[in-house]
Amino acid sequence: MFIISCSSKTLKKFLSSSERSIFSVQYPLHNPPYAYTQTSNYVNVYMEWKKDPSYDSIEQIHKSIELKPVVALKNIIAQEPSGCIPISAVSKRGIELGVPMKVARFLRLYPSIFEEFSGPKYNLPWFRLTREAVEIDREERRIYEDCRKDLRERLKRFILMSKGKVLPLKIIKGMQWYLGLPDDFLLYPERNLDGSFRFVEMEDGLNGLAVENEEKVWSAMQKSAMQRGVYSGGSMEAIEFQLFPSKGLRLRRKITYWLEEFQKLPYISPYEEFSHLDPDSDMAEKRVVGFLHELLSLFVEHSAERKKLLCLKKCMGLPQKVHKAFERHPHIFYLSLMNKTCTVILKEAYCNQSTIEKHPLLSVRKKYINLMKESVVILKNRRLSNRFVNQENLSLALDLDYVDEDSRERAKSSFHNSQSYVREACDN
Structure with missing residues (x-):
């Protein structure tokens, strides 16, 4: 009945489209299979933000903003041969050093x-x-010497995730604090960099640092999955993200279903080519989440200010709305609103059985933070002692006033007595 009611032209169009959709898979594919992955089955995923005190109380993360200018000033003093500086040497460098x-x-x-x-x-x-x-400071310098290879490897991975395997020097300098690189790391390339790095001039006239690498680079997620025996290194294998739900966070059923399907998608390493991916597909989103996971795993505190990460969109080939990845995956990332800024934290790095490798500089920064906490105690004791001294001075002043008042009363009494004695003598 349906065929009779259709025109021959409509029937031909229907058969030709059906033939393409049914039989096209029988021929060799020119593009990777994940290029044909359908778009998200639940696009408007909105996750409710839930405050988690356990992540808001991590000192090395939330003290990092305060610690950065402290370390910058410490380095200036430590580099002086005499080991000391006048205030005039740094008084006008506050903006440069990030001093508030x-x-x-x-x-x-x-x-x-x-x-x-x-x-x-x-x-x-x-x-x-x-x-x-x-x-x-001596311990910090010793770590820089002993772990130069590790720091170089982290910088190499950071560059390998970019488009064209090259990054502007200003981008690298802007992320030096997070990568844990010393201030003079790029000033002495013959000592800190190997032959795989080379300085280049980029198309926009900026100086950049490029990396040449022919070996296979495995991400932190791939290494962890291999250790657990759930990944063999194939290009179309799925790796599920480690999820760490915050207490009290409940997802709706349709979001839970979307997340389960998302976990089953193939894992695209941030070191692999991604230009063929449909930017509106779940595959592209899983690649972005994997990129952010790998990036934060390279940092000292496994966290960073969100606005700093958004500056990497152009050179890393990230989508315009990359910030949505943090909001759509609260089991992987935590957004902390401490210190009047938004900080992204990789949850996996702070779980009890984390497979994320710790940065060698983390222990030193914790010691600096402990010194900063001691400063609070010292200043508090100074204020209390000053208050005690002031109270003593006030009591002494009141006592002196009391003594003076007694003296005045005695003098006044003796004066009246003398006047009475004079009057009595005159009367006699």
């Missing part, structure tokens, strides 16, 4: 790290490192 206030006031906030004394000329304030800060 006057440099002198900032240095005085950390007496356990910076020791103030009067200089040899003009009685100006000078600063040097405390004995505890000097010891930690």
